[in-house]
Amino acid sequence: MIDFEIAPEQLAVRNAIRGWAKANLTAARSIYEGQNASSGEWRDRFRSTQPIYAEAVKAGLIKAQIPKELGGAGGPLIEAALVVEEFYAVETSASLTILGTGLGLTPLIMAGTPEQHKKFFRPFLDGTGTPMASLVFSEPGGSANFAEEGAPGFQTVARVQGDEYVISGEKIWATNCSGWDDRGADVQCVLVRVLDSAPAADVRGQTAIIIVTRDDIANNHPSAFQVLSHPQTMGHTAVNGPHIKFKDLRVPKSNLLAPPGKGADIVELTFTASACLVGAMGMRQTFDRALAWAKTERRGSKETMLQKQSLADLLIKIKTRCEATRALVWKAAHAFGRTRFGAELCYEAKIFGSESAVESLMDAINLVGVSAYSREHRFGDLLNDAVVLPIFDGGNVGVRRRQIEAIFAQEDYDPWETTFGAHSHEANGTK
Structure with missing residues (x-):
């Protein structure tokens, strides 16, 4: 179940x-x-x-x-x-x-x-x-x-x-x-x-x-x-x-x-757990602020901005990233220490969550338009905070992707063990 x-x-x-x-x-x-x-x-x-x-x-x-x-x-x-x-x-x-x-x-x-x-x-x-x-x-x-x-x-x-x-x-x-x-x-x-x-x-x-x-x-x-x-x-x-x-x-x-x-082993294990948590820092505040703006602002229209399809599409992208990141973070947290390759999910949660946070803030700024450049809306402050997420706690380019690459290179690597269990290769018809 x-x-x-x-x-x-x-x-x-x-x-x-x-x-x-x-x-x-x-x-x-x-x-x-x-x-x-x-x-x-x-x-x-x-x-x-x-x-x-x-x-x-x-x-x-x-x-x-x-x-x-x-x-x-x-x-x-x-x-x-x-x-x-x-x-x-x-x-x-x-x-x-x-x-x-x-x-x-x-x-x-x-x-x-x-x-x-x-x-x-x-x-x-x-x-x-x-x-x-x-x-x-x-x-x-x-x-x-x-x-x-x-x-x-x-x-x-x-x-x-x-x-x-x-x-x-x-x-x-x-x-x-x-x-x-x-x-x-x-x-x-x-x-x-x-x-x-x-x-x-x-x-x-x-x-x-x-x-x-x-x-x-x-x-x-x-x-x-x-x-x-x-x-x-x-x-x-x-x-x-x-x-x-x-x-x-x-x-x-x-x-x-x-x-x-x-x-080295202890610090690497420490940063594996923390990678999962960086993924959780995510985009919720970004979505909440953008949604509130879109539901109340008309910007000279008879409709609220939420009723403009191009803006709604941006909100949908932000919300989808938020949900996908949370699901990956929760799965990584569950797998940490339970499976041989649970670390991979922690690194992926960090990469996906941190990079999605920056992308979503840019979408929110484009959604709001030039008003987002005002300190009143805080999107600029949030963007300044978010840009560090891909580069701290082990940079996504210099550390995290290299860690995943090393996992992929292991001879006994099973890419779906964290999903289907230790014998997932049998179900996939692979060795």
């Missing part, structure tokens, strides 16, 4: 998140857009959303990003997809800050020991304050080929000195990594190469994940962790993805999360 209805408990999650987002995110853009956007004060937009983040903590939305079995309140990936859609249907930047903590915690969820879970989850479970986590991956020189054989690998490196790791290097675009005050997130999962842990050419064998906490930063000289800049972006203008520098930052050996040779 095929059933596309979400379970009652998941419907309850969706309804609760929908109510919270409407109450707490609706006014977010007016809050952070009121801040000075000049180069020196760019961080103020991000900091202005801290009260919203505090409300998310109180509502259990940070605790919900940790699985129940580890002391949190989180459920399966499909529930995370529901949360992402409801957030983005209302607001983008403040939403991404909340969701960025979930991404930052994912490697710890996947690879942490019971002792590490107990220690590092603590600030995220008590429902107070504004604790943040960050996955610190990208580097100024680019990171798409970080594990390519013979390539230089990450330029952020760690060396062993006694009972400590000493970390040096620069990172950029890591959501939340500087924390609210530029002295670091509560937990940073930092991708590094551990020097001398494997042959020099084996960069994958050297790749590890080391946890850096605010306490670690405080225990070092102030120069050991520096925020070099807060890059200004076209969209998501209240999101914090700074350029940071580690300089001989010392952390205990017990902070090693994924040892050399395992770090």
